[in-house]
Amino acid sequence: MKETYRIPVGPQHPGFKEPMRIDITVDGELVVDTDIIVSFNHRGVEKATEARTYLQNLYLIERVCGICSHTHTTCYSQAVEEILGLEIPGRAKYIRCFIAELERIQSHLLWVGVAGHEIGWDTLLMYSWRDRETINDMLELISGNRVHYAMNTIGGVRRDIAPENVKDLREGLTYLEGRTEYYIHVITKEETFLNRTRGIGHLPTKTAKELCAVGPTVRASDVKMDIRRDDPYAAYPDLDFDVVTSDAGDVWGRSIVKTGEILQSIRICRQILDEIPVGEIRVRAPPKVPAGEAVSRCEAPRGELIYYVRSDGGSTPERIKIRSPTLANWMVATEMLKGVYIADVPIVVDAIDPCLSCSARVTITDHSTMKTVITSLGALGNQKQRR
Numbered sequence: 001m002k003e004t005y006r007i008p009v010g011p012q013h014p015g016f017k018e019p020m021r022i023d024i025t026v027d028g029e030l031v032v033d034t035d036i037i038v039s040f041n042h043r044g045v046e047k048a049t050e051a052r053t054y055l056q057n058l059y060l061i062e063r064v065c066g067i068c069s070h071t072h073t074t075c076y077s078q079a080v081e082e083i084l085g086l087e088i089p090g091r092a093k094y095i096r097c098f099i100a101e102l103e104r105i106q107s108h109l110l111w112v113g114v115a116g117h118e119i120g121w122d123t124l125l126m127y128s129w130r131d132r133e134t135i136n137d138m139l140e141l142i143s144g145n146r147v148h149y150a151m152n153t154i155g156g157v158r159r160d161i162a163p164e165n166v167k168d169l170r171e172g173l174t175y176l177e178g179r180t181e182y183y184i185h186v187i188t189k190e191e192t193f194l195n196r197t198r199g200i201g202h203l204p205t206k207t208a209k210e211l212c213a214v215g216p217t218v219r220a221s222d223v224k225m226d227i228r229r230d231d232p233y234a235a236y237p238d239l240d241f242d243v244v245t246s247d248a249g250d251v252w253g254r255s256i257v258k259t260g261e262i263l264q265s266i267r268i269c270r271q272i273l274d275e276i277p278v279g280e281i282r283v284r285a286p287p288k289v290p291a292g293e294a295v296s297r298c299e300a301p302r303g304e305l306i307y308y309v310r311s312d313g314g315s316t317p318e319r320i321k322i323r324s325p326t327l328a329n330w331m332v333a334t335e336m337l338k339g340v341y342i343a344d345v346p347i348v349v350d351a352i353d354p355c356l357s358c359s360a361r362v363t364i365t366d367h368s369t370m371k372t373v374i375t376s377l378g379a380l381g382n383q384k385q386r387r
Contacts, residue, residue, distance in 0.1 A: 004032060007342070011040045015118060015346030018356035022349070026342060034337045036330055042360040049320045054080055054154055054289060057317065062148050064322065065358045067107045070099045071300040072307075073152040076320070078233060079296035079309040080154050083289050092156035093235040094276040099142070099151050100234075100298075101265040101272075105176060106135040107301035108258040108265075111353050112183055115255060118347040119196040124186065131179045138172045141165050156282025166273055173266050180262045187255045197252035201336035201348035204249060213332045214325045215303020216261065217352050219245045220253035227299035238275070241268050251351045258353075288315045300325050302353050324358035 010021035019040035025033040045064055049057045061076050062069040074096055081088060109132040116124025136146040143149035143159050151157050161169075187193055203213070208221035218225055226243045228236045244260035246253035291313040298305045303325030310319040329352040336348050 003027070009345060011037075013346075016349070017114070018354075020354070020356050022337075022345065024337070024342070024345060029341050029343075031337050031340050031342065031345065034334045036334055038330065038354075038356055039360045041357050043357065046320055046322060049317055051316065053287065053315050054317065055287070057320070058152060058154070059148075059150065061320075062150065065324070065355050066147055067110065067355065068103060068300045068302065068305075069148050070096075070103050070151060071298050071305055072322075074100060074234070075296045075298040075300075075305050075307040076309065077152045077154055078298070079294040079307045080289060081285075082294040082296065083292040083309065083311055084154075084285060086155055086283065086285055088156045088283060089280045090235070090277040091160075091279045092281045094272050095157045095159075095161060095281065096152065097235045097239065098161065098269055098272045098276075099139070099149060099157075101268045102135055102139055104265045104301045105262050106132050106139075107353070108262050109135065111258055111350075112255070114350055115197075115251075115347065116193075118350050119193070121192055124193075127179075128183070131176065134172050134175055138169055141168060153282055153285075155285040156280070158282070160281050161273075161276070169273060170270070173269055177263065177266050180259055180266070184256075184259045187252070187259060193255075194252065196344070196347060197255060198248075198250060200251045200340055200344050201351055202250050202339075203332055203336050205247075207335055208249075208332060211331045211335065212328055213303075214328045215300070215353075216254055216257040217303065217329050217332060219243065220257045221249045222247040225304075227297050227304050231297055233296075233298060235272070239268050239271050251347055254351045288313065289317075302326055302355065303328065322358075324355065326352065326355045327359040329354070330359065 004025050004027050006023055006025050008021060008023050010016055011019040021037040021040070023035040024031050045060065048060060052060060057076065058073050061072050064072050109128045113125040113128035116122065116128070139149055140146045142161055142165065143151050151159055203217070203221045205221045205223060208218045208223055213221065214225070222245055224243045224245050228241070229243055241264045244257050244264060246256045248256065289311040291311055293308070293310040296307045296309070305325055306323040308319070308321040309317055312318040333349055333352050336351070337345060340348055
């Protein structure tokens with residue numbers, strides 16, 4: 001007779017870097033079912049934006065995620081600029097893309113190190129985090145900051161790429177290109193890595209499409225989907241790059257996609273340094289935004305990021321709604337965990353590069369009717385205003 005057991009993993013667990021809980025049902029050493037609970041870190045960001053001006057919200061939204069902070073403010077700024085009918089300068093578009101690609105490189109390098117750590121190979125962690133310092137130095141050279149860069153503003157960017165810094169930026173890209181080629185060699189040849197990632201956390205193409213996976217997760221299941229190509233924004237219509245995919249559909253395939261994307265990001269950054277137009281870096285935006293609404297999409301390091309912004313004509317937004325890529329990928333994570341060994345749970349979950357602070361949600365239920373009133377990243381407060 002088949003006998004199963006339910007094991008709670010988390011919310012505090014050394015395999016996860018943020019608070020989350022996975023209840024796994026196991027048959028012996030094999031996982032047969034999962035239930036993921038992610039809302040241990042709710043911060044009410046969406047509701048907090050309603051009490052701040054559009055400009056003040058840039059610095060709040062930048063802190064939705066520490067790894068892809070620039071992408072969040074880019075997506076938000078584009079939505080506000082669309083409502084305003086504001087066209088930002090060409091140079092600003094190129095700078096936004098340059099910072100976004102540096103951010104993608106540092107995010108993927110961080111993931112390579114975390115992947116090594118999760119399989120007990122901390123040497124890879126130390127190597128990748130050492131090389132990630134090069135990216136942080138480059139971001140600091142441009143913006144003055146190493147984590148939250150505060151580059152975006154409504155109407156463009158706040159900092160320019162100084163001509164005297166271009167040489168150092170090119171040298172950094174050359175160094176990172178060599179190191180990435182080394183990581184690709186490690187991922188494709190090192191038995192330690194292959195044994196812990198190949199065939200682990202398999203996600204078929206059909207399932208990835210049905211569950212609406214995004215980012216490197218869906219591209220590793222042989223689906224060529226990238227917002228930079230499919231719905232291009234900023235300077236991406238003018239830039240040439242390849243959408244990296246893999247037909248492996250496992251943790252190893254996701255590693256191949258992410259390291260391949262680093263090389264494509266380096267390629268994009270070089271194009272920007274070669275082709276960036278001269279001119280202003282921002283245009284003046286009015287403090288009040290006319291009544292209207294807009295939806296903006298960007299390709300964050302983890303996948304498709306969506307912002308919905310609605311204005312009632314004042315200086316603060318009436319509503320901001322955020323759909324982060326991690327939230328889109330949780331469903332596929334539950335599928336990827338089925339059939340793996342207990343020891344593989346951390347690396348399979350980390351393969352989607354989850355951000356818990358991005359995906360925390362609160363559900364409010366009216367107990368008199370037992371109906372859900374609202375489910376949101378932060379829409380708390382007077383519910384009558386939401387009906």
